[in-house]
Amino acid sequence: MNAPSDKPIIDLARQQAVVARLRAFMPAAQVLFAAEDTLPYECDGLSAYRQVPMVVALPNTEEQVSRILSICYEMQVPVVPRGAGTGLSGGALPMGDGVLLSLAKFNQIVAIDHAARTARVQPGVRNLAISEAVAHLGLYYAPDPSSQIACSIGGNVAENSGGVHCLKYGLTVHNVLKVKGYTITGEAVEFGSAALDSPGYDLLALIIGSEGMLAVTTEVTVKLVPKPERQQVILASFDNVEKAGNAVAAVIAAGIIPAGLEMMDKPATAAVEEYVHAGYDLDAEAILLCESDGTPEEVAEEIARMEAVLSKSGATRFSVSASEPERLKAWSGRKAAFPAVGRISPDYYCMDGTIPRKSLGEILLFIAAMEKKYGLRCPNVFHAGDGNLHPLILFNANDPDELHRTEQFAGEVLEKCVALGGTITGEHGVGIEKINQMCIQFSAGELAAFRAVKIAFDERGLLNPGKNIPSLHRCAEFGGMHVHDGQLPHPELPRF
């Protein structure tokens, strides 16, 4: 975690100048600057980092977006785009000298093409609202981040969001066909195509996951998939976490791609049971949720095959959901895991490291060793099938030493993920949170390639600056930080 050490004070004269330019073509209610109006935008889902923006703009037409951008470009004002503000890596953290561009008013579903199974939606549309709007056609939008009731599709595009079903159905990048938006100069751009492929460079993939640093999204065409006739989930118990980790690898190696394959360890199930009563086996050291979907015959067959693999891998208990309410109840625990953990600890720090699946057992043992080393508890909840971990380190932010140990703990786990051939972030994005760890995962040459791309889109570095891609200076600084065992050199330096 890289909390800003100091916050820039808002320059009131500049604030007025920017507000005047924006209010020239937008009503006052869409251009906010008074402290009480801008305060709600001071952070996203990563609330450890806060900064009140200089100005908040709430455009409701594409033309307004274009004009806001070209004015900011001309005045050299940084712009931070924001969707629903549920991001977990500080990607929408505002800037004290910048405009926060909220896409909240872009909340319309523009068109649904039943035959092509696509929907054209504005970026402020909530993830779940898409599925609700096409439910009567027997379709849904597959990526389902746990925050899907609140998070917006524009934010999903910015972060390349996943979810519990992305093992089978892919991430945002696999489910978006086309993105329309504006570059920092206010120029309209369109990436991708409603057809299978689009010629030239795959700029669509570049935009997806770019954390609002290359362009501002104003319309997204998503793929829809048919709702499976039947879904069933197995709850399997294990008496040891490593066995559960190996069972995950065994299921995949047996050639089964479950619709969902999630794992929770004992501390996590205990926290969840107390909160939502999902009916989990509290004696198990770890449980797996393995979902199958398809036609009734396919599901029956796959469930039987998964049971065989799980029992061979040492599962001590099984239950298979017999009805839809039972299935939803089994998932309710997994989806409520974060708030449940929030109840048992004043603060928790969620990591997002991802590793090649076969190393699951190894990383779990490593996390257990770190719990002892730092004297902190760490329940584990994760998308096991993807190898995507979400260890939740429990700490009390008011205790500076605990906060410090948490940062060290998290840093070691992420470095271990990279050492195992993995990545520091599977789905939450880098944002401001993991920017230092980028220096560990990528070489100077690779970071230079990222920067070249950024400059091609945004030469002046005005779109969401300071996120995602660290500067060489920052990496050098972070390298120094390591040598000094966590002692931050030059604490007086502004960190972003």
Add this chain to the structure above:
Amino acid sequence: MNQPVASKFLRREFPAALLDELKAILGAERVSVAHAVREHHGKDESSFPYALPDAVVFPESTEEVSKVVKACAAHKFPVIPYGTGTSLEGHILAIHGGVSVDVSRMNNVLAVHAEDLDAVVQAGVTRKALNSHIKDTGLFFPVDPGADASIGGMSATRASGTAAVRYGTMKENVMALTVVMADGRIVKTGRRTKKSSAGYDLTRLFVGSEGTLGIITEVTVKLYPQPEALSAAVCCFPTMVAAADTVIQAIQLGVPVARCDFVDPLCVRAINQFSKLSLKEVPTVFFEFHGSESGVKEQAELVQQLATENGAENFEWATKPEDRTRLWQARHDAYFACLQLQPGSRIVSTDVCVPISRLAECLAETEKDIAASGRLVPVLGHIGDGNFHLCIIVNPDDPADIHAGEEMNHRLVQRAIAMEGTCTGEHGIGMGKMEFLREEHGDSVDVMRMVKQALDPDNIMNPGKIIAL
């Protein structure tokens, strides 16, 4: 397609010192300036005339490629990656001169991770070589563009093929790349994890960049469990539209068809002649289903029912592996079969792709255009993806005939773009479709140009392809 004339392109002069430097890096035996070798590397399967590189080099490792690129970069001399030379849009032609980097000796499968369902290969490994290497693991690599192309070349052109409807194109199946950049730097994009949201997605930027941003030297690809059961069927339809409707309905119902390829009566005739088959000369769809025993049966029955409702006459099963192989081989040979319809001819091949909801409409209009032209134009395609090809047969010695063929392609492209489609579903831009890129993408082409300039400021990576600088 604009036939490039040699004089249209300025060839950069081959610096004499560079040849010695290349020989110092690789040894004289792996640097060739022989005319036959250069000729082999100056032509692909498109209808473009030869454009020979000045030298051909055969590196065996990423490090050697890096050294070669560094040497060329110092002289600002073009570098053109070469896989198996099976591309269809002139991707590998050395129109500005240059050094052809043939990666065919980089043919090692570096690692197979069965538990993680991936493999790491050198760029010169062909798809068939990979599949035979992993045969015993119960896994397979599904992207199948017909030709036994190299995985590096398939990545560079974002290839797809008959199984894309189920398994996706190279876009979905490349997890990570090792790339030598224009200044010789070695960059690894992506990780071997199922997902990553760290940094920009350079992997997908390089997939489909056609050698214009860097040279792909290693590829991590996804593998899939071999399906428990397979079945294939040949189905005859009264009209092209009835065939398209059946496929659209099957996909709408969520049937996970593994392959479904369409051929028109003229194409069937060509295939029959070329592959010694006796298929009925009517609009025909080849289907293949993958899954569990019961799943395959269910899928096939459902599709059969839809086909019957759309007036299909018969549904012939091919469950024996050798029958299936023969059918798909015949389908894959269709391009060559069509060439034989008129000996000595060449083909202007088209590659449009439309949203599947517009496919029937696009096919119907195209059929009218073909009928009105009175030309010999077999139609075939991966219609499950909304992607189909016309093989416009032209006389290579008659410029007016070639022009007429290109006009037909242009009309088709405009029709597809008007239907929210694209000028190329799988063959790529190369030099053949550069003008269409702007028609389709408008201002986004400028963004592409900025990306190209950012990563290759001296324009030495396969210059003259995708984007003219």
